[in-house]
Amino acid sequence: MQWLTIYKKECLESARNYRWVWVPLVFILFCIMDPLTTYYLPQILESTGGLPDGATFNIPTPPAPNVFMMSISQINTLGVLVIALITMGTIAGERKSGVAELILVKPVSYSAYVTAKWAAHVSLVLLSVFVGLIASWYYVQLLFGDVSFIHVMSSVAFYVLYIIFVISISLFMNTWTKIPGLVLFLTISVILVLNLITSIFSHLLEWSPTSIVSHLPALLRSGEVGQNLWMAGLITILSIIFLLFGAIQTLKRREIV
C-alpha cells in the first residue's frame, strides 16, 4: 500500500513538472532526427553548396537496420544524458531539502521508498524510449525499406534493459551524496568508463550490460537472439537488482548516522 502511495506521489510530481509531456516528445525528436537527415542528405548538401562544380558524389542509401541503429545510438548519448539529468535529484534533492526525512519518519520502509521511486522513473523513461523508437521504426519503414516489426520489438526489449540499468546506476549514486550535480557526474562517468572497458576488452566482456547495444544489429537483421545477448541481458538484470539492493543499504546507513 505505502509502496503504491510513493509511486503515485512520484508520478504526480512528474506530471506537475510536465515530464509526461516533454520527455516523450524529446525522445521522439532524438529518434526521428537521424533517419530524416540521412534521407535528406543529398538535398542538404545541395542547398549548402558543399560540393564543387562537376564533382559527382554518390551517397549510398544505408540499409534500413543501420538507420534504426542510428536512432538507438542517439538515445545512447543524448537520451542517457536526459535520463541522468531528470533522475539526478530524485533522492539526493529530497535529502538535501529535508523532504526525505519527512517521508521516512512515517512507517515507510527504505526499500519501498527506493523501489517506488525507481519504478516511477522507469515507467516514464520506458514510455518515452518506446514511443521514440516506434516513431523511428515508422520513419525507417517509410523512407528506407522493410525492417521486421518483431525484430524491432525484440531489439527494443533488450535495449530497454540497458536503459533500466542506467536509471538504477543513477538511483544508486543518489543515495551516496546529497548534491544532484555530483550524482549526474558520477552516473555519466560510470557509464563512460563501463563503455570504455567494454569496447577495449570486447572479446572478453561480451556479457557486459553496455555490450547489449553492439549485439543489436545482428538481432535486427536475423531476428535470432544469440547466446551472448541472452547472457548480457541476464547480467544486466542481476546488476539492476544488485544496484537497487546497494542503494537501499546505503540509504539505511546514511540515515542512521
Add this chain to the structure above:
Amino acid sequence: MLLTQNAIEFINDNLAIIAPLLIIQVVLMITALVSLIRAEATKGPKWMWALIILFINTIGPIAYFIFGRSQE
C-alpha cells in the same frame, strides 16, 4: 527568388514527412511556455527563459524544463 520557389516546392512535396517533426517542436515550445507562465518563480528572470524557449530550437525548452524550474 528561384531559391525560395525551390524551397516552397520542396516543402510542398515533403510536407507529409516533415510535418510531424515541426508539430513536435511547436508542441514542446508551447508546453514550455505554458509551464513558464504558470510557474510562480523560476531560476533567473522569466523574460530570459521566454526568449530562450522561443528562439533556441528544441534545446531551449529542454533547458528550461531541466534547469529553469525552481523547486520550492
